[in-house]
Structures are given as structure tokens and as C-alpha cells.
Amino acid sequence: MSADDSAAYLSITKDTIYAWIAAKSMPAHKVGRLLKFQASKVNVWVGSVGAAHPGQGTAEGQPWK
Template sequence: MPEPWLSADDIAVHLGVTKDTVYSWIADKGMPAHKIGRLWKFQASEIDDWVRRGGADASGPSPH
């Protein structure tokens, strides 16, 4: 069964941050997101991988 697409609200809850933080991370830190019409959609596996690689660190994505 394919992984469901999640909304910005869903990802914010998943990560324990605000929706504004999610939008900021898309713009400033390269958070993996897919624009579908006017909406941003996410897959939890992509977000989890991004976080593990250091994407949400204050210094930005890790160079690895």
C-alpha cells in the first residue's frame, strides 16, 4: 500500500513544530515537499530521512 500524502498541519504535528516552521524549513532549509496545486504535501518517510540527515539543524542541511 502506498504511503499517504500528508498536509503541512500533519507534518507539523508529526515533528512537534508549528506550521509556520514547516513553511520556513521548505523555503530556507530544503525540506522535501511537493506542491500540488496551492497545497504543500509531504511523505513522512522523506521528512524523517531529511531530519536524520540534519536538515532541521540550526546550521542547515549537513554536507554529507
């Protein structure tokens, strides 16, 4: 998935995706200048981080869906 696809998948902004990569080690792979994400790894990461920080799912303070 691309950053846009990942943001839509998680119902968050692309800026939040970039912040999570920098601050929380969200799993992403750089392919040239593009970031790519595996849905299975994102699901596991969201589950582990979301369980530890309920209600802190997005930059807007909305929980993950």
C-alpha cells in the same frame, strides 16, 4: 501528509515547516496550492539535518522529538 499533519508529526509549528522549506530545502511537493509531504522523506531529511544541527530543531529552539 499535509503541512498541518507534518507539523503535528514533528511537534513544531506550521510556520516552522514553511521556514524549513524555504531555508533548508525540506522535501515537499506542491499539489495545486497545497503542500504535501511523504513521511519517509521527512524522516530522512530530519535525520540528516538534525544530526548536523542538534538543538536547532524548531523556531522555538527546541530539539526534534
